Amino acid sequence: MFWNVLRMESDKIFRRRLLWIGLVIAILPMVIAFVAFFHLSQSASLAKYWIWPGGLTSALTFADGFAPGYGYSAYLVAVVVGVVTAQEYSWRTMQLWLSHGIPRPLLLLAKFTLSLVTVLLVILAFLLVGGVTSMIFAYQLHGSIDSSHFDIVQVFLSYLRTCYGILPYVGLTFLLVVVSRSAAVAVTGSILFMLAVELPLTALLPLLGANYAHIAQYLPAGLAQAMNDQNYSAAHLTMPAFISAGHPSPTIAAICIAVYTLVLFGISLWVFRRQNLTN
Secondary structure, eight states: OHHHHHHHHHHHHHTOHHHHHHHHHHHHHHHHHHHHHHHHOOSHHHHTTTSTTHHHHHHHHHHHOSSTTOOHHHHHHHHHHHHHHHHHHHTTHHHHHHHTTOOHHHHHHHHHHHHHHHHHHHHHHHHHHHHHHHHHHHHHHHSSOOOTTOOHHHHHHHHHHHHHHHHHHHHHHHHHHHHHOOHHHHHHHHHHIIIIIIHHHHHHGGGGOHHHHHHHHTSHHHHHHHHHHHHHHHTTOOOOTTTOOOOOOHHHHHHHHHHHHHHHHHHHHHHHHTOOOOO
16 A cells, blocks of 8 residues: 555656756756866866766765755755645645545655655765766866776765755655645745754854854754765765864764654654644
8 A cells, every 4th residue: 555655646746847847956056066166176186076986975965065054955855845745735635545545644654755765866866967077077187087986885875875864854844844734834944944043053053162063063954964074984085174064973963863854754743643634
């Protein structure tokens, strides 16, 4: 039953132009930045961040955000998940599924699973476009593409870490759309949290002292940057100074991300099971 629901629900996301147009809009700034940085900094110490295979890590960083509140992939996921899930209420397809005997927890789990698949797809698009762009730069600079330092296992793990760092934002968007039943509230609330809450707190809390700086590190953006730092280490690159900051250990960050995600989804499920869907 779960896989049938998942298969039928997937069309509502992957056959929509919203996702594919949104991908182009989200990835375009990364390509522009790659081109600009490559032509402005072709020294050996800096070019490695934009040519193959270092460009793969930079592409993942761009997807996850060079600074808290600037993750283009998180914006796109918030828009897609918020709009598609909220329309289920107005189109009354939620009620249709439930009238066919689908349990509420299973239905919500299927929708949340599709949200996670959307994350995988969005981050993969950033990785592929960034990889191709960095290959082009490598060929322009050296006349060849050196794959001796390319480790597909580490790239795959970096890809998964980046996807994992986005999960709290998926959980937040999901909670807002279930509580409000409104795409506008869910999308606006998620983006405002990133821009108007996380970004100021991450900048201001460290100014108040070391203890407050530790609080900032445990915001979802700080935890995602801890994942991002591992990507640079795996690629044998030094995280650029303008995004480098103190953050928890990878294990602690992974645990906290899981807690954020599970708590937000758990509250969503608790609300959804008690919602009156007849009006």
